[in-house]
Structure formats: structure tokens, C-alpha cells
Amino acid sequence: MRRMFRRELRRSYAPPDMILVLQRANELMATGDYAGAASSFEQLARAAEGRTGKRAPLLYIQAGRARIFAGQSAMGVDLLERGLGLFAVRGRPRKLARAAYRIVNELNQRGLTKEAGQITKYVTELEPGINLNNAPVEDSEKHPTLPTHCPGCGAPIHPDDVDWIDNVTAECEYCGSPVRGEN
Numbered sequence: 001m002r003r004m005f006r007r008e009l010r011r012s013y014a015p016p017d018m019i020l021v022l023q024r025a026n027e028l029m030a031t032g033d034y035a036g037a038a039s040s041f042e043q044l045a046r047a048a049e050g051r052t053g054k055r056a057p058l059l060y061i062q063a064g065r066a067r068i069f070a071g072q073s074a075m076g077v078d079l080l081e082r083g084l085g086l087f088a089v090r091g092r093p094r095k096l097a098r099a100a101y102r103i104v105n106e107l108n109q110r111g112l113t114k115e116a117g118q119i120t121k122y123v124t125e126l127e128p129g130i131n132l133n134n135a136p137v138e139d140s141e142k143h144p145t146l147p148t149h150c151p152g153c154g155a156p157i158h159p160d161d162v163d164w165i166d167n168v169t170a171e172c173e174y175c176g177s178p179v180r181g182e183n
């Protein structure tokens with residue numbers, strides 16, 4: 001069991017019980033137990049939606065990816081749309097564009113072209129100007145390289161999406177742990 005990295009309680013820090021479930025969900029995802037991971041991510045997404053809702057979109061997206069990889073395509077597409085839709089209602093078009101681009105690319109790479117098409121259609125109706133053929137423009141600010149996964153919860157880190165606490169420290173989007181750059 002990974003030790004939890006505790007710091008002073010911060011506004012956006014996920015509750016400890018959530019971090020445990022999140023660690024477990026990320027482990028299940030990494031070991032290929034997609035159905036198990038999906039149940040955990042769904043539970044987390046619903047709980048997050050009931051609180052501030054800040055983490056709900058990404059958690060629904062993880063749940064959706066897990067369902068699709070488990071072969072539960074229709075459920076997976078619904079969950080992905082729910083997550084992406086939450087970015088749209090919350091006025092986060094950049095987050096929406098980046099997440100949608102990543103998802104569509106990943107689905108296509110896995111040969112899941114039907115699902116990729118469904119997501120493309122959904123997102124294009126949501127944000128008519130969106131371009132899913134090119135990677136969204138990256139943040140031009142210089143920051144150190146981040147680890148690929150959060151040391152606190154094991155979630156993947158997307159350097160273009162994280163919020164930076166200072167020049168070398170970003171915040172995990174899933175659990176709120178500070179994640180330090182590697183150089």
C-alpha cells in the first residue's frame with residue numbers, strides 16, 4: 001500500500017476516503033480489471049458531483065474509458081459524454097477540447113472507431129467550432145517535467161491540464177495532491 005502524502009489541508013484536497021478508492025481504481029485500471037475500475041470511478045464521480053463537482057468530469061471520463069475497455073461500449077460512451085458535457089456546462093472549453101482530443105485519439109488507436117465517431121459527433125454538437133484533428137495548443141509557459149502518474153493517488157498526469165501551484169509544483173486533478181516537477 002502506497003503511503004499517503006499528507007500536507008496541510010487545502011481547499012481542493014480530496015477527502016481521504018476518496019483518495020483510497022481512487023488509488024484502488026487506478027490500480028485496477030493499470031492491471032486491466034476494467035470492469036472493477038469502472039465501478040469505482042462511477043462511485044467516485046457520483047460522490048464528486050454531490051460535492052463541489054470539480055473532479056466529476058474527469059472521473060466520469062475515467063469510468064467511461066474503463067467501461068469501453070471492459071467491452072461495455074454503450075455504457076462507456078454514455079459516461080464519456082456525461083464527463084465531457086460537464087466540462088461544457090461549466091464553461092471549460094479548453095479542458096473539453098483537450099479531453100475530447102485525447103479520448104478520440106485513444107479510441108481510434110485501439111480500433112474503436114465506432115465509439116470514437118460517437119464521441120466526435122457528441123462533442124461537435126456541444127461545441128460546433130471544436131477541432132479534434134489537431135492537438136489543442138499547448139501552454140507556452142515553461143514548467144519542469146512532471147511524473148507520468150500522481151504519487152498520491154496513481155492517476156495519470158496530463159501536463160497541459162494541471163493547475164500549477166508554483167513554478168515547479170502542479171496539483172493532481174483527481175486528488176489535489178501537490179505533484180513536483182522532476183528537474
Ligand SMILES: [Zn+2]
Pocket residue numbers: 150151152153154155172173174175176177
Ligand atoms: Zn492524485
